Amino acid sequence: MGVDPDQAGPSRRSRQPIKHEEQDDETDVVFLGQCPIGDYERDNMPDEKPARKRRRPVKHEEGEESLDKKPASKRAKVVDLGDEDGGQDKKPAQRKAKVFDEEKRLKRFRAKAPLSYNEIRERALSQRMFVLDRVRSPPDETSLSPHPIEHLAIAGTTGNVYTVVIDKLPSCTCPHARKGNQCKHIVYVLARVLRARQDLQYQLAFLSAELCDIFDNAPPLPAATSKDTTKDGNRKPLEDCPICCEDFDEAEKEEETVVWCKAACGNNIHKACFNQWAATKRGGPVTCPFCRTPWATSEEDLSTLAKVGKVNNEGYVNVAGQLGLSGQRDYSSYNQYWVRRHLGGWD
Template sequence: MLKKSVWKKYAGDAVSVHQEQALSTTILLLKTYGPTGFLLREEGQDSDCKVFLGQPHSCTCPVFLREGEPCKHICWILLKKFQLPKEHEYSFQCGLSERQISEVLQGSHQTPQPSPPGASPPAAAAAAAAGWVLRRDIQPQDVCPICQEELLERRQPVAYCRFSCGNNVHISCMKVWADHRQHSASDSGMVKCPLCREDFCSVQSLWEQVKNAAQLHTAAERESPNKHLGVSCTHCRVTPISGKCFRCTVCTHVYFCESCSEKDCHLQHQLAVRSTRKEEWCLMSKHSREASSVNDHVLDGPLSLAPLRDSVLAQVAMVQVRVGSPLLQDGVQCRMCLQTFTLGETLRVLPCRHKFHAGCVDGILQTTHACPLDGFVIYNPETRRGSGKKSNSKLASPNTRPHASQTAGTNLKDLFVPGVALQEKKHQTEVPTNSSTVNATTSQKCMKKITSPPVLCVSVGDKPQPSLYVGALNPKPQSGVSVCRRARIQPKIRSTVDKEAPSQLTMTGVLLTPQSPK
């Protein structure tokens, strides 16, 4: 006969810690051994543990074997599976009698829930055409039978039992459930429902739902939680802010990174701080820029509930579901109401690429300016202003650009005329007539790596005229016309132009200069 455990009047420190761990950890229920035996697996772990409720409770995990107190697995069964409150006297005992276990199994501590309404007409028509049962609408108290998390609170895609009870289960949890049942059962054509033990759906249909549901998780959702997406530092303009993020309690869109907050850039107002983008904002001490765990408290008010303006919300993209859209695939659904998209519905597409029903997300955006899934800040004037400076310089209109004469002395690289050489000379000099002077000048220009194009002049009678022909093959001059070559053609040498203060710019072609009369 098993020894009865001592009855406790309050939860000890170790049990309280285990209860907090059970509430914050995702644990999957893989199998049940009668009404009081369970096979559990923690999310991300490969090892399983068995839990049995009785007099006393037992678990195969190392923590229970070492301490002898209810571990997080036992607490998870009591708090999550049977929905016992933390303060309930049955939730922290080392064992329960048969009468007490019967009360827990019957749920005498729970309030009765209203019966769910019927399915929507489009969903009912689709289910009747495929030969499936009607899907049960998700209520705020509904939980996943495998992870025992509330469906609407966790906001993960769900599947439902199509051939029996119509209850909803997380698609990711059903994948783990199906993998475990496939190894233990002989048939693999159908997946059994974890609630009614009847056919849930086919394995092929489940894999298709898993594949399509993976598309609902965007890159922003997979980013590290310590990256505050959509937020830039007002002082150093770094985007996004990593680590601790500081925000002014008065100014709506003023954020600072940790290094800039230490420089006392915003002393006129008090700051709030948080470490991850999904945490609540905590006030900092007025006399110190370092957050104190004793004096800090969570904000509730204008800082944590900064709404999105109607003018900004009107600019958020919207799409309509059409025939053949990928949004109509099996497993794709709104992450807020967990209902599938139907033909003709209007969806709201946020900058983080999440898609929701317009009616589901617009009400949330009226109370906060961030995505409800990944915390991506939809609109931040500081980020928009920083990116606008770069884009405005590239997309400037021709009417707003400075005139060529205003920029000739500062930036000659913007001036380009094909076939004509543009030169900037500090001192204008006359064209030398002596051949020795010409050779000396030409050699000096070659040392500076400046191209000296040939200057051709045509003398008609006594008046020299500039030649209008530019090319490698010059036609033979007519009778009475003499061609004089003022400079010998030098090999083309690429010029090096100073990027900061260019002094001369040469282009492909020939410089046409009229010959001054002798």
């Protein structure tokens, strides 16, 4: 049985929306995403952080500094020092390394005197030695030696004659120094002859400035002092002996143990020192240690005296017989263990 479409109810597609009556009270509906939430969820929601507000720039009057101004950087600004006419950029100049022409000491500096030096110094100043010849060369600014250098002939306690050179590295021809040790002859020259400063006497090597200081403050050479004196042969006051570099004591002034140059300068010398000086000439003319004038005397046979000095089996000129020396080395101040080992027949 057919149904009349006009009488039939509304179809699903043509169904009209249902109209609700308007409510007087308006209700706020909060959606979370696509879903609505109730009052309980809305009341317990966390507070949202407020958006960060942008600070407005504060205008300051002229002469006032802004508190928001950052401190200036401590780094130095690079300033362009180029040509004003727009020249090409130049490469920065490289720093030149400083070249120090510093002199180096040939051996280690000694801040204080070692115990070994004290023993050597005691022997050097207690035993009598003789300066037979002295030659000092002036400094040469054009060479590697801008300082004086002195060569000395020293007669030791055994009568052997050694050569001592005072240079940047002092040297001596004695057996002890040839083994690399600091010998008493070098110490004797520095302390007694040149009278160097105390802190320089125990050094093993010197700088050029130290050598200049030593020679500038050293007593003048005997030959230099004789040039400034009259050569009348009159006896001069007693000062230092030029051979042993020691003072004349009161007993020697009264006794006949001092001779002087009667031919020219009149300087005084110990008689024993002069005898050793004459013995080293070995047949040559004997002169005054001061003025180098031929020695004038009738008391000694100088020709015989000068022939006494002979070369011994060690290769040194020895004048011990002339001076009444035994020729034996005095080991009383040496270390006894060393003496027994080297002289007692130990292996």
